[in-house]
Amino acid sequence: MEENKIALITGATRGIGKQIAITLAENGFDIAINYRKENEDLENTKKEIEKIGRKCVAVKGDVSSYEDCENFVKEVIAQYGKIDVLVNNAGITKDTLLMRMKKEDFEDVLNVNLVGTFNVTKNVIPYMMKERNGRIINISSVVGIAGNAGQTNYSASKAGIIGFTKSLAKEVASRNILVNAVAPGFIETNMTDVLKDEIKENIAKNIPLKRMGNAKDVANLVNFLASNESSYITGQVINVDGGMLM
Ligand SMILES: NC(=O)c1ccc[n+]([C@@H]2O[C@H](COP(=O)([O-])OP(=O)(O)OC[C@H]3O[C@@H](n4cnc5c(N)ncnc54)[C@H](O)[C@@H]3O)[C@@H](O)[C@H]2O)c1
Structure with missing residues (x-):
């Protein structure tokens, strides 16, 4: 169990992010999450974390807005005083072949997935530098490594996250801040629910x-990377994909 530690997880009102927040709470972390709209998903996440006996601070903010990120990170610091673990999980897809892809489809996906990762990290890192301690875990994807037809925007954003992870890992290792990426394969969530059963x-x-x-x-892998057990791992991309990509 981790003690007196704070984890900020973006996009944790449902899906993988929600499960990461719950798993980290079960491991002793107090939790901060961001949301765009107040809804039932947000309330459920908060309730489930509080039921575990941990605190859950929820702050409003869209990761694709730098200003929002500045504000919500400040709010988390005001409430908890520090952030030990940041999980950049918020992400979207707008799949279609490049021939049909609108400029906005490309920009929107890059702005949430990649620029969003920058926006939140940039605002969190000064506090981690001050503590000389921190873990940053970025949710990439196997398609950021292998590519996927119909996902030029999404694959580019997830490949970008890998470059970002490795570069930042080199910049901040001397401050005892460990930066890794997790590349999930094909995971059952609302994101993949849109696909037909046959596919x-x-x-x-x-x-x-x-x-x-x-x-x-x-979430189990993220929990390991957030824990003291992984203190000699940085700059890595770890797949959790059932062996899909070898
Ligand atoms: N499901 C999969 O198979 C799979 C595979 C590889 C990677 N991933 C990645 O895992 C992460 C979580 O995916 P998921 O399957 O749980 O998806 P999901 O759609 O269920 O959840 C995404 C979460 O991100 C939030 N979000 C979206 N845009 C946001 C924004 N602009 N600002 C703040 N929050 C925002 C949503 O509100 C939601 O809580 C994503 O980064 C996704 O790319 C998923």
């Missing part, structure tokens, strides 16, 4: 472990 079954068939992953599979 999902086909993908699962080609995964060595013969199943889609679940949010807990990803």
Whole structure:
């Protein structure tokens, strides 16, 4: 169990981010999350974390807005005084072939996934530098490594996150701040729910472990990277994909 530690997880009102917040809370972290709109998802996440006996601070803000990130990070610091772990998880897809992709589809995905990762990290890092301690875990994707037809925008954003992770890991290692990326494969969430059952079954068939992953599979890895057990790991991209990419 971790004690007196604070984790900020972006995009944690549902899906993988929510499961990361719950798993870290179960491991003793107090939690901060951001949200864009007050809704049932947000209330449920807060309730589930509080039921575990940990605090959950929820702050409003869109990761693609630098100003929002400046404000919500300040608010988290005002409430907790520090941030030990940052998980850049918020992400979107706008899939279509490049031939049909609008400029806005490309920009929106880059702005949330990649620029959003910059916006939040840039505002959190001064506090980690001051503490000479920190963990940053960026949620990339196997398609950021392998590419995927219909996802030029998304793959570019997730590949960008890998470059960002490695460069930052080199910049801040001397301050005892560890920066890693997690690359999930095909995980059952709302993001993948849009696919037809037939397509999902086909993908699962080609995964060595013969199943889609679940949010807990990803959260367990993030929990390890956030813990004291991983203190000699930085600048890495770790796949959690059932062996999809080898
Ligand atoms: N599901 C998968 O198979 C899979 C695979 C690889 C990587 N990932 C990545 O994992 C992360 C979580 O995905 P998920 O499957 O849980 O998706 P999801 O759509 O269920 O959840 C995404 C979360 O991000 C939040 N979000 C989106 N845009 C935001 C913004 N501009 N500002 C703040 N919050 C915002 C949403 O509100 C939501 O809470 C994403 O980065 C995604 O790219 C998912």
